Amino acid sequence: MLQLSQLVNNTGIDPDLLRTYGAVSCKLKKAEGIFVEGMPARFYFQLLSGKVRMYNTGPDGKEFTQGFFGPGNSFGEPPLFVEAGYPASAQACCESVLLKLSKDKFLELLQQHPETNAILLRVLSNRVLTKAHISKNNAINPPEVRIMELLLANKQASSVSTIAEVVPFTRQEIAHLTGLRVETVIRAIGKLAESGKISIRERKIYL
């Protein structure tokens, strides 16, 4: 089945190896920006701890969340391989620590360590699959299904257990991930709870 690589761990390159090539760690405060949509890419980023969000902002302020990244995840790699600016902005969701390696050194590392190519291919492949799934889901499913699939995809990506688990997203986050409005999300999860597909206790969503 599919994995929402952006929403969970998808382990990147060995931090020690990155440091060998000059990567430095860098502490981020909550809500601190990392890069902005359209900017040219100059670094490879990999998260050591914390959480990062990639998102787009529409002219009217509407937002769309491309994905979340956790410890071990890299992000913002595609424009390192292609002549293009960042497809979205990135920001720390909470206090985080980031490994940062310059583009040149990063490409050098890839050249000299064949096994890292395989890692990147895996990471990017996962990213493509995730995005294909999201596009499809958002294009052809009604709100309830859209939300349900998001939650399921996230669950199976982040855990192996079968027991009911709390969903790590706020309703607003679900809205931004699905392209819906908060109110629509709230109403949809209400129906999902009624039909028993999820349960809500103390405002927390379980599935």
Place this chain on the structure above:
Amino acid sequence: MLQLSQLVNNTGIDPDLLRTYGAVSCKLKKAEGIFVEGMPARFYFQLLSGKVRMYNTGPDGKEFTQGFFGPGNSFGEPPLFVEAGYPASAQACCESVLLKLSKDKFLELLQQHPETNAILLRVLSNRVLTKAHISKNNAINPPEVRIMELLLANKQASSVSTIAEVVPFTRQEIAHLTGLRVETVIRAIGKLAESGKISIRERKIYL
């Protein structure tokens, strides 16, 4: 700027090299299927001539087109690198010729020819950027903008000229690419034509 890799050329691996590893070409009739959503991946595919569409079908028959591929493009690679089924189905849009290489041989080729890793990284990066753009566009823009961005992204990806150019999509195709309905597309491009952003002559769209 962004490139719609799936909609146009994004040259893959040297066909002769592929054949060295046992790739065989394979003729497809119009509308012939190549793989189906969910199927495990067993081959690397690269198009020699013709055109291929990747798409999802909803339970109610609703469709979403993930992208089109032309000569030189490869497609369906991600599940070769990740334990996952195909994220969508693929089908020939017209008579086409396909190079087909078994997964094992393909991975062997990648191992033995470092330069092909870079090609794949570039192709996948483009794919991620494209999909990020589409997700964003479909999530936060109204129909007119959605269509306009699709056409512009496709234009700049497929050409360098500044002169008005005919759009290679039918209205139905635009609908499937944007997650809209044919009628909505027709009405939206009507408005776009009125406002001068595009022009329509003999039912063909120019921009």
Place this chain on the structure above:
DNA sequence: CGGTTCATTGACCAACCTCAAAGTACGTGG
């Protein structure tokens, strides 16, 4: 020429969005 696919139009409707107003939880600083 007949069948098929693509395009178009209008009337109508429902789903989702907008706006407004409150309630609830949580963390921080006094």
Place this chain on the structure above:
DNA sequence: CCACGTACTTTGAGGTTGGTCAATGAACCG
């Protein structure tokens, strides 16, 4: 420990947009 501010959640009323349905016309292919 409490007060207050902030962020998240909830609900309802009402509006709009895009979807649905139905019917027709135009272009293309063999």
